[in-house]
Amino acid sequence: MVTTQDTRDDVRAGIVAAATQLLGEKGANAVTTRAVAQAAGVQAPTIYRLFGDKDGLIDAVAEHVMATYVSGKSVAADGDPVTDLRAGWRAHVEFGLTNPELYALIATRGSGAPSPATIAGLDVLRRRVRRLAAAGLLRVDEERALMMIHSAGNGTILTLLGMPTGQRDLGLGEAMLDAVLTSILATTPVTPDTTANAVAVTFATVLPDLQGLTDAERALMAEWLHRSLTHQTR
Known part of the structure; x- marks a missing residue:
């Protein structure tokens, strides 16, 4: 039995497919509400009803x-954290160069708010930086890194996209x-650094798990650590 939700999902998928095809074949300027509606065989108000706006x-x-891209990739999230970060960086750059029009649209989003894709990417990167x-490999605080x-x-991606392909x-x-x-890692990444900065950054990662402290005390300690690290990196 076909439900209203099934129909709605099918229409939504058809619009996304049409927009994706337009983007790939004709570029970002071709992805207008009118053009997508025509390509998907729907009325323009349908797009606003399902997606809110062009963003x-x-x-x-x-x-x-x-x-679709990630489903064909495998980036390990274990092992050496520097190797993991390098693998994630390379995958990110490759995605940007493989999908230039889409990446440019995401990076130059007009609303000022980051896109869900950007937020999701930052969450993955934040986990890598936490590792x-x-x-004990960071010499700056996690947020700065x-x-x-x-x-x-x-x-890097936008600079490369601005160059002729060849x-x-x-x-x-x-x-x-x-x-x-070189700027964010301890001098010898294979051996945890014991300088004040590296110790402070490492300590900050276990602060949420310390027993016997109130939330206010943890927040205050986090503020002290952040202030110290910010002062030392100026």
Whole structure:
């Protein structure tokens, strides 16, 4: 038995497929509400009803494309945390270069709020950075490390996408990652650093699990650690 929900899901999937095809074949400028509606065989109000606005539609396209891409990839989340981070970085750069129009739309999102795809990517990166911190490998606090890696990754992809395909320096990604790692990692990554910065960053990762402290005391201690780390990295 076909339900109303089945029909709604089918229509939604058809619109996402049409938008994805337009994006791949004709570029970002072709993905207008009118063009997508025509390609999907629906009225424009249907798109607004199902996705809210164009940003909502782009978010759905990004989710669809990323799910398809990730399903064919396998990035380990165990073993050496630096190796794990490198693998994630390479996969991110490859995705951006493989899906240039979509990546540009996500990166230049007009609403000011990050897309769900960006938020999901940051969550994955945050877990990788946490593993570095827990292993005593960071010399800056986790949030600073997260933002440095995220910013460098986006900048690298957009820079490469701005170059003619045949003239892209494909070694730029590795060089940028090495530069960031030099700034955020302890001098000898294979051996946990015992300097004040590295110890403070590592301690911050276990702070939520410390027994005998109130939430207010944990928050205060976290503030002290953050203040100390921020002061030392200026």
